[in-house]
Amino acid sequence: MTRPTMQTAAKPGHPPHIDLPAARSARGSVALPGSKSISNRVLLLAALAGGATQLEGLLDSDDTRVMLAALRALGVQVVDGADDGQAEVTGSGRFPVRRADLFLGNAGTAFRPLTAALAMMGGDYRLSGVPRMHERPIGDLVDALRMLGARIDYEGQPGYPPLRIGTGRLAAGAPVRVKGSVSSQFLTALLLAAPLATAATGADFVIDVDGDLISKPYVDMTLNLMARFGVAVAREGWRRFAVPAGAAYRSPGRILVEGDASSASYFLALGAIGGGPVRVTGVGRDSIQGDVAFAQTLQEMGARIGYGPDWIEASGPRVADGGRLRAFDADFNLIPDAAMTAAVLALYADGPCRLRNIGSWRVKETDRIHAMQTELQKLGADVAATADSLVVTPPVRWRPAAIGTWDDHRMAMCFSLATFGGVGVRILDPGCVSKTFPSYFDVYAGLVQA
Numbered sequence: 190m191t192r193p194t195m196q197t198a199a200k201p202g203h204p205p206h207i208d209l210p211a212a213r214s215a216r217g218s219v220a221l222p223g224s225k226s227i228s229n230r231v232l233l234l235a236a237l238a239g240g241a242t243q244l245e246g247l248l249d250s251d252d253t254r255v256m257l258a259a260l261r262a263l264g265v266q267v268v269d270g271a272d273d274g275q276a277e278v279t280g281s282g283r284f285p286v287r288r289a290d291l292f293l294g295n296a297g298t299a300f301r302p303l304t305a306a307l308a309m310m311g312g313d314y315r316l317s318g319v320p321r322m323h324e325r326p327i328g329d330l331v332d333a334l335r336m337l338g339a340r341i342d343y344e345g346q347p348g349y350p351p352l353r354i355g356t357g358r359l360a361a362g363a364p365v366r367v368k369g370s371v372s373s374q375f376l377t378a379l380l381l382a383a384p385l386a387t388a389a390t391g392a393d394f395v396i397d398v399d400g401d402l403i404s405k406p407y408v409d410m411t412l413n414l415m416a417r418f419g420v421a422v423a424r425e426g427w428r429r430f431a432v433p434a435g436a437a438y439r440s441p442g443r444i445l446v447e448g449d450a451s452s453a454s455y456f457l458a459l460g461a462i463g464g465g466p467v468r469v470t471g472v473g474r475d476s477i478q479g480d481v482a483f484a485q486t487l488q489e490m491g492a493r494i495g496y497g498p499d500w501i502e503a504s505g506p507r508v509a510d511g512g513r514l515r516a517f518d519a520d521f522n523l524i525p526d527a528a529m530t531a532a533v534l535a536l537y538a539d540g541p542c543r544l545r546n547i548g549s550w551r552v553k554e555t556d557r558i559h560a561m562q563t564e565l566q567k568l569g570a571d572v573a574a575t576a577d578s579l580v581v582t583p584p585v586r587w588r589p590a591a592i593g594t595w596d597d598h599r600m601a602m603c604f605s606l607a608t609f610g611g612v613g614v615r616i617l618d619p620g621c622v623s624k625t626f627p628s629y630f631d632v633y634a635g636l637v638q639a
C-alpha cells in the first residue's frame with residue numbers, strides 16, 4: 190500500500206504560501222484552460238496517427254509538458270503554434286526513436302498510456318517520475334501487458350514505477366485481462382495503444398475487464414477520442430472491449446480541446462457559495478468529460494445551474510451571510526476529481542455530508558482521504574474517514590488555518606473555497622497547482638470579493 194506524501198517544501202520559484210482573505214461574494218466569468226485528460230489523450234493519438242493534426246486549446250501545465258517532452262524525445266514532430274494552446278503533431282503510426290529515458294513527473298495520463306504504447310512497440314525505454322509517481326501503482330497494467338507478451342521490468346518496488354521496457358514477443362491469444370478497480374487509466378492505456386497490438390499480432394485485440402471498473406466516464410472519453418481518430422471499439426458493456434485487426438489511427442485534421450471540467454468545479458462552486466453568477470466557458474452541455482456532472486451535484490446542494498453548448502453558470506446562497514448548502518450523501522466514483530471540491534463545500538452544508546466510493550483517492554497525487562481529513566479538521570470540521578469514504582460535519586466555530594497541500598494541485602485549488610467561513614486561509618506551497626492549472630490563484634482572485 191502507498192504512504193501519504195508528506196507536506197513538501199515549496200516548489201522552486203514559487204512562494205512558500207499564499208494568504209487568502211476571508212471572502213463574502215463571487216461573480217464573473219472564466220475562460221477555462223484546456224482539459225488535462227483530453228490534451229494528453231489527443232497528443233498521444235496524434236503522435237500515433239498517420240498525418241498532421243492541428244491541436245487547439247491544449248492545456249499548458251506540468252502534465253502536458255511532460256507528455257510533449259516525451260513525444261519529442263521519441264522522435265515525434267511537434268510544432269508549437271503561434272497562439273497559446275496550439276500545436277501541430279505529425280505522426281507516422283510508430284515512434285521513430287527506439288531508445289529513450291523518459292521523465293513523466295506525476296502525470297498519470299502520460300505515464301500509463303505511454304507505458305502501454307512503448308511496451309507494444311518494443312525498444313529500450315526507461316520511464317520514471319517524481320517520488321510520488323513511484324508510489325502510485327501500475328502493476329495491474331504491467332500484468333495485462335505481460336499477458337500479451339510485452340517485456341517490462343520494475344526497476345524498484347514490484348508493482349510501481351520506474352519501469353524498464355524492452356522488446357517482447359506479442360502474440361494473439363486469449364483476451365488480455367485488466368483490473369480496473371485501482372485506476373481506469375490502465376484500461377484507457379490498453380485501449381489507446383490497441384492499434385499497436387493489432388499491428389504486432391495481426392489479430393483482433395480483445396480486453397476483458399476483471400472485476401469492478403472505477404471512473405468510467407474517463408473510459409468513455411477515451412473511446413470517443415479514439416473514434417475521432419478513426420478507430421471504433423466494439424464493446425460488451427463494461428466487461429469486454431475489442432479493436433479489430435488492421436485498425437489504425439488517422440488524423441482528423443483538427444481537434445479542439447474542451448476546457449477542463451475538473452478545473453471548472455472550483456469556479457462553479459464559488460458561484461454556488463458566493464452568490465454568483467459565476468460562468469465558465471469552454472465546457473458545456475455537450476462535454477465528453479464526466480466531471481461536468483459536478484454541476485448536478487451542486488444543484489442537489491441547492492445551487493442554480495444554467496447550461497449552454499459551451500458554458501455552465503452557477504449561482505447560489507451567500508454562505509458568508511448565513512446561507513447554507515443542502516447536506517449530501519453521494520457516491521462519487523464517477524467524478525473522483527471534482528469530488529474533492531464537494532468535500533470542501535461540505536463545510537457550508539446544513540448537516541453532515543458523506544462522500545462514498547472514493548477509494549481511488551488513496552493512490553492519486555497523495556493519499557487524498559488522509560490529506561482531506563487532516564486539512565478539513567484544521568478549519569474546525571469534524572471528519573471521519575474509512576478506507577473509501579469521508580463524512581464531513583461542518584465546523585461549529587471556524588478556525589483560521591494554514592492548509593497543507595501535500596504536493597497535490599487539487600488540495601490547493603479546492604481549499605481556496607474555504608475562505609467563506611469568516612476566516613482567512615493560508616495555502617501552503619500554492620505552486621503545486623502547476624500540475625494542471627498554473628494561473629489558478631490569479632483567476633480565483635479575479636472572481637472573489639472580500
Ligand SMILES: O=C(O)C1=C[C@@H](OP(=O)(O)O)[C@@H](O)[C@H](O)C1
Binds near residue numbers: 225226298371407
Ligand atoms: O483517464 C484520465 O484522464 C483520468 C482518470 C481518473 O483517474 P482514475 O481512473 O485513476 O480514477 C482521474 O482521477 C484522473 O485525474 C484523470
Ligand SMILES: C=C(OP(=O)(O)O)C(=O)O
Binds near residue numbers: 295298526553554625
Ligand atoms: C488524479 C489526477 O491526476 P493523474 O492524471 O496524474 O492521475 C488528478 O489530476 O486529480
